[in-house]
Amino acid sequence: MSVLTNPRAERVKAVRALGRRSARQRAGRFVVDGPQGVREVLRFAAHTVVELYAETAALGRHRDLIEAARGADLPVHQCDPAVMAALVDTQHPQGIVAVCRPVDVPVTDALAPGDGFVVVLAHVRDPGNAGTVIRAADAAGARAVILSDESVDIYNPKVVRSTAGSLWHLPIALGGDVPGLIAACQSRGRRVLAADGAGTTLLPDADLSGAHAWLMGNEAWGLDEQIRALADDVVRVPIHGRAESLNLALAATVCMYASADRGTS
């Protein structure tokens, strides 16, 4: 197997460019950086993997991943550290990278009939928050996650990393304005619960028994009053101490675990 040694090669530049949203959209590709993500995509969505790059030193360390990739007939390009550093814009490259096709599903698929709950993120902009909520949604047993228009790109490397593999564990749908997404949930029999500090229903008192959707707002400004008015209920996580609020990811996680504990999922 030949080893890629030229960090300025066109193919290396093309992967590096996938750090930018415009390039990802043009190419229909994104990058998964590091063994945790690569392991999960190979396990749950190997058909979306286009190719792998592995540093020579990482071949032995991640033999299981290399074998899984070869077993799925995926090209594995061996490269030297300089090429690896050029492929991804991270401070500490972890030696293995996969180039992948998107995995998002249509909104209608994410809202397929069923009990339990889904999560709708309205205009969530921070990559770490979005990724963490996707990971928490996975852990709490959400049926799907939907991100509205004007949300962060889930194929942003920081989102991919902070999902810790959950990107491939549950259906994720993209796009649509928030009122349209609320209506889509409701027309499919899901009560929409807006999580917001302005809510009058405290989480312990919320009705989580049937199929429902949690609607989470932007990390800085929450949900507009007009949006809250479209929901079936506006629910507030109780604040027992002197804190002003919880951050988005924490509030979302507490809400989703309440659904997991008390709902019929």
Added chain:
Amino acid sequence: MSVLTNPRAERVKAVRALGRRSARQRAGRFVVDGPQGVREVLRFAAHTVVELYAETAALGRHRDLIEAARGADLPVHQCDPAVMAALVDTQHPQGIVAVCRPVDVPVTDALAPGDGFVVVLAHVRDPGNAGTVIRAADAAGARAVILSDESVDIYNPKVVRSTAGSLWHLPIALGGDVPGLIAACQSRGRRVLAADGAGTTLLPDADLSGAHAWLMGNEAWGLDEQIRALADDVVRVPIHGRAESLNLALAATVCMYASADRGTS
């Protein structure tokens, strides 16, 4: 009021140095950067504030804070943008900074008799995690937070920022080895619940009725088996989907909110 304009002045360098743990310990001072933190320390612990620095443009924007500081007879030093940029090592200085004395309390104070729950962080190293857990502990109504030896310094600027003011909302104690802290909780009538993915008790089944302490481990390696064996119970947050785990801050928040909902706090 004279305006400080020399970013190389000794007093400016002395504040800047407080970004380092060694300088904070030597001086017995730390820095609170930005209006949110400054507001909370003035409101809840004004006696710990030594002095304020405010950019000229921020004086009008934060008139309430300046008035509160003057009302408490605290010196307010007006400075220009170059001095503000030299005072703190942040990309976007927010125009107002307070130099403060520590607020931590002795462990015995944090473990004063009472119902409800406290949180013990064992070797938590990441500033954002520690600060977020302190904020969540505040929101969930924890009686106190205790950080063991070898944890991150809570006066690290990143910790201060990520507590969002909760640093001054509840008692925080520092230091002690983890077995000693477990014994201190137990001898004061608090059951110790170690939160760990290796737990056999699922959170919904855990006994949260009496006074207790949540013990949270390091973000990467959790809690050692020997430490878990000292706890009264080892409790696991259920993972319903395919996620491997929740991160420390999310797991801690779910545990603490379970205590808030079901405990006798």
